[in-house]
Amino acid sequence: MLRESGIYEVEIIDLTEKGEGIGKIDGLTIFIDGGLVGDKVKAKLSKLKKNYATGELLEIITPSEGRVEALCQYRECGGCQIMSLSYEKQLELKRNSVVQTLRRIGGLEEIVHVHAVIGMEYPYEYRNKAQFPVGERGGEIVVGFYKKGTHDIVDAKSCCIHRKVNEQIIEIVKYYMKENNISAYDEKSHKGTIRHIVTKIGFTTGDIMVVIVTNSKKLKNANLLAHALNANIPGFKTLVQNVNMDKTNVILGKQNNIVYGEGKITDYIGSLSFEISPLSFFQVNPVQTRVLYEKALEYAALSGDETVFDIYCGTGTISLFLAQKAKHVYGIEVIQEAIDAARENSVRNGIQNAEFFTGKAEDVVPRLYEQGYTADVVVVDPPRKGCDEKVLGTIVEMQPKRVVYVSCNPSTLARDLKYLGENGFKVKEVQPVDMFPHTMHVETVVLMSRKDK
Ligand SMILES: C[S@@+](CC[C@H](N)C(=O)[O-])C[C@H]1O[C@@H](n2cnc3c(N)ncnc32)[C@H](O)[C@@H]1O
Structure with a gap:
């Protein structure tokens, strides 16, 4: 018993x-x-x-x-669940999970081969964005990570999936707080000034943005902090104060005050350049993002004559990648700000053959098809819940030559592949990519083509 x-x-x-x-x-x-x-x-x-x-x-x-000795000494953060497994075994585990899920949910027994997961050569320091909560314990400022499942801050000196430069930035901010008598925010009493330190780094350009999130409209002597960052951090380009005075778990508020620089930095994925601001979305592992998008582009096999639908296009990064090789790309996405960024990114990169539509894919895709729009190749990159059945139904009616499915959730991927498999498509290639080493997350790109071709 x-x-x-x-x-x-x-x-x-x-x-x-x-x-x-x-x-x-x-x-x-x-x-x-x-x-x-x-x-x-x-x-x-x-x-x-x-x-x-x-x-x-x-x-x-x-x-x-x-089992190996994990490089991290702060395991209570809970962020890297499988860091005690050798990287080689992590990749095997992720491949197995894709294979098992496609079999169990998708009934895809006939999949002969799921390729080995494409991992990183150096699976550390891969995140270009970090968000550190700031607090106080026993009169000392603590900066680090929340302990798993709590809001207790683990005072971490380093994190091996973030860039090392963050350690210096944290030290400079702590010193500035002490010298200028600036308090850390206390969630319980909703008092105190500095809530979070956010950093964004352009991996290709080396540009660094520091954002100080405050529970106050003003940030005392902020120019002194900019001065210290400028003097000590190579690549430092801009300091922004982000005001967030709400009682909320959301990290960033809506108001940004630029303290130093332009309030934005630039980075590249392949040859495409993107503008990064405190609130903008940008993939957090740019090295593997490029690998993923190149795989999607390879599977799309574009010759220059194709019309492509990029459904769930976000800020249009995949659309712009595809537009370089396609006749025309239509991107569809529900968030207006993401579509605005996609349009700005097209202009910025001189791309004229990409067009974007705002709305729910389940409404927009059938409507576009009714109006006579159709696609030779369809790319989908849905959220975790997968594609809406109306979207899949319209893809089936459109009869594109190829469907490229980019997925962050093997379970919904398997369900959707099953639907497409029962409606005239067959799976040709399955390529998992490791976007987040040491976590259970796995991204998968799948190529499907019409059974009658
Ligand atoms: C996995 S992300 C795709 C990211 C995108 N490919 C990129 O590189 O930026 C999924 C996207 O689907 C959008 N989305 C969620 N539900 C949607 C819906 N019903 N219709 C259209 N877009 C939706 C989300 O806002 C998000 O941008």
């Missing part, structure tokens, strides 16, 4: 989507945070329910074959 607080030996046989280890004791499923497939562990039952239990990892009795 199992009991809460009891200590048990468990073999980890699988991982959840969040990266928790899954084991069985007497047939009951137990979730153990920190366990890796192949580990034999000692765990204390922390919660016992009818259908499952959770356990606290006490000791690794026999480590999994792929």
Whole structure:
């Protein structure tokens, strides 16, 4: 008979989507945070329910074959769930998860081959954007990350998936706060000034933007901070104060005051340039974004004569990539600000054959088709919930030669591939790409073509 607080030996046989280890004791499923497939562990039952239990990892009795010493010393942040697995094993795990999901949900037994995941040569320091909460403990300023599932700040000196320069930026901001007697924000009392330090870095250009999020309209002696950043941080281009006086978990407010520089930086994906501002969206791993988009472009196999639909186009990055090789690209996206950015990005890059429509894809795509628009190639890059069935139905009616599906969620990808598979398309290629090393996240690009071609 199992009991809460009891200590048990468990073999980890699988991982959840969040990266928790899954084991069985007497047939009951137990979730153990920190366990890796192949580990034999000692765990204390922390919660016992009818259908499952959770356990606290006490000791690794026999480590999994792929277990390594994680580079990070702040594991309580919970951000990199599988960092204790060697990178090679992480990539294998991600490929297996795509294969299993396509089989289980998509019924895609006939998939002969899911390519090996394209990983990073150096799977660290890959994020171009960082958001550090600022607080106070025992009279000292603390800056770092929230402890998993809480708003307690872990005072972290470094983070190996962020750029090293962030450490210096944090030190400079801390020093500026002390020297100028500027307080850190306290969530509970909604008092204090500095809430977050946000940094954005152009990997190609080396440009750096620092954003100080404040619970006040003014930021005392902000020019002194700009001066210190300028003197010590190579590549520093702009300092922005972002005002956020709301009681909210949303990090950035709407108002930006430029303290120094232009309030924006530039970066490139391939030969295309993009403007990055405090509030704009830009893919956080630009190195792998390029790999992903090049794969999508390769699968689209454009000769210059094709009309392409890029559905769920965001700020138009894929659309502009495709437009360089297509006759015409139509991008469809629900967020107006993203469409505005897509149009600005086209002008900025001298692209004249991309056109953008705002609205829900499930409304816009059928309407465009009714009006006579059609596509030779369709690219979709939907949110986690996948494509709306009306969108898939219209793609089927359009009969494009190829569909390129870019997915951040293997489960909804599998469901949508099943639908397209039952309606005249077949899967030709499946290529997972690792956009977020050390997390469970996997991005997948799939090429489908018409069965009758
Ligand atoms: C995975 S992102 C695509 C990002 C884009 N390819 C890029 O590179 O910027 C999914 C996009 O779908 C948009 N979206 C979500 N629901 C939508 C809907 N019903 N119709 C159109 N776009 C939608 C989101 O706003 C988001 O920009």
